[in-house]
Amino acid sequence: MDLEIRHLQLVHNIITLGSLSKCADAMNITQPAASHLLKKLETHIGIPVFNRVGKKMILTNAGTVLLNTAKELLPRLDLCKELLVNEIQGDNGSIKISTECVTSYNWFPSLLSSFEKKHPNVDIGIDVEATGNPIKSLLEGKIDLAIVIDPIKNKNLLYHELFRDEILLVVPDGHYLQEKKYVTSKHFLNENYFMYTEDFENNTVAKKILIPSNITPKKVSKLQLTDAIIEMVDAGRGVTTMSNWLLKPYLVNKQLKSVRITKNGLFRKWYIATLVDTTNKYKTEFITYFQSEFN
Structure with a gap:
């Protein structure tokens, strides 16, 4: 299965920010678009990422795997982006x-x-x-x-x-x-x-x-x-x-x-x-x- 960076960002933002709406704001998309992206992710991998308990969204085992991966990869990607910007702008290298x-x-x-x-x-x-x-x-x-x-x-x-x-x-x-x-x-x-x-x-x-x-x-x-x-x-x-x-x-x-x-x-x-x-x-x-x- 092919996972995209935005899938990891979605899971990470939902947990760290506490809600799907705040996650959507952070990703500069609408809440319906965030909901659609989550549904598409769960359909893609074949199992739920979150269990919905009332208004709360609780990670499943699959969701935990995605969150841990996001915590490891996203900071590296941010650092990579920073280094590339510095390379282009000449700040370091x-x-x-x-x-x-x-x-x-x-x-x-x-x-x-x-x-x-x-x-x-x-x-x-x-x-x-x-x-x-x-x-x-x-x-x-x-x-x-x-x-x-x-x-x-x-x-x-x-x-x-x-x-x-x-x-x-x-x-x-x-x-x-x-x-x-x-x-x-x-x-x-x-x-x-x-x-x-x-x-x-x-x-x-x-x-x-x-x-x-x-x-x-x-x-x-x-x-x-x-x-x-x-x-x-x-x-x-x-x-x-x-x-x-x-x-x-x-x-x-x-x-x-x-x-x-x-x-x-x-x-x-x-x-x-x-x-x-x-x-x-x-x-x-x-x-x-x-x-x-x-x-």
């Missing part, structure tokens, strides 16, 4: 985010904290496991937002531009390339190139400059931490490439030099990617907040 570039962890956790102070009812989580390929996790519904550099065309995705940065070659003081106005792919040929522990073909410089020129550095060394890479370069063990904002503090404290890559420079754009059909108030505000901070 959760956002799971990840990035395809490990260097993002140098700046976006502090922005997350700032956003959470303004929106204390929005819980933000970082999915570290999705780092490296957040678009895949986004499309699979594992995360809500992805910070990416290279947009992948997909009808299910929207990209919201954040900022643009420049990638620079980093060499130790005294390196022969430090006096160059800019370097090209050929200048990587005899170098030990330090990079993060990602696939070579996913490295921005490799993807945009080296691979198209069919150039492979003499040696490629992979390290996980920015500080470790900087120390190696500072010690004269090789060269690396790094975004201008990430490199800036190291140029002050280390004997390092930076050189532009190609005559016009090597620039990239950062985006926040979302699924097309998953917009709500607080996610929109999150994207707007990030964009305003960078602008």
Whole structure:
């Protein structure tokens, strides 16, 4: 048998409010409509829900089962409605985010904290496991937002531009390339190139400059931490490439030099990617907040 929510509401209201007329008022229906609904329920289940003793309505065993079920389910439904309203209006919710570039962890956790102070009812989580390929996790519904550099065309995705940065070659003081106005792919040929522990073909410089020129550095060394890479370069063990904002503090404290890559420079754009059909108030505000901070 199929029971409806209004059947549970009917039984619950009759008992808690004390009469069929008050129950009808609470359900915004007429008393005859409430009586008809009760009769239809009893006909549907095949046994009485109430015994009528004078003007009193006393629950049968079947009615007690319905009342107990109503007491359990109706509060849950009310909570569900409240959560859905809050989700739509942006009063509370959760956002799971990840990035395809490990260097993002140098700046976006502090922005997350700032956003959470303004929106204390929005819980933000970082999915570290999705780092490296957040678009895949986004499309699979594992995360809500992805910070990416290279947009992948997909009808299910929207990209919201954040900022643009420049990638620079980093060499130790005294390196022969430090006096160059800019370097090209050929200048990587005899170098030990330090990079993060990602696939070579996913490295921005490799993807945009080296691979198209069919150039492979003499040696490629992979390290996980920015500080470790900087120390190696500072010690004269090789060269690396790094975004201008990430490199800036190291140029002050280390004997390092930076050189532009190609005559016009090597620039990239950062985006926040979302699924097309998953917009709500607080996610929109999150994207707007990030964009305003960078602008």
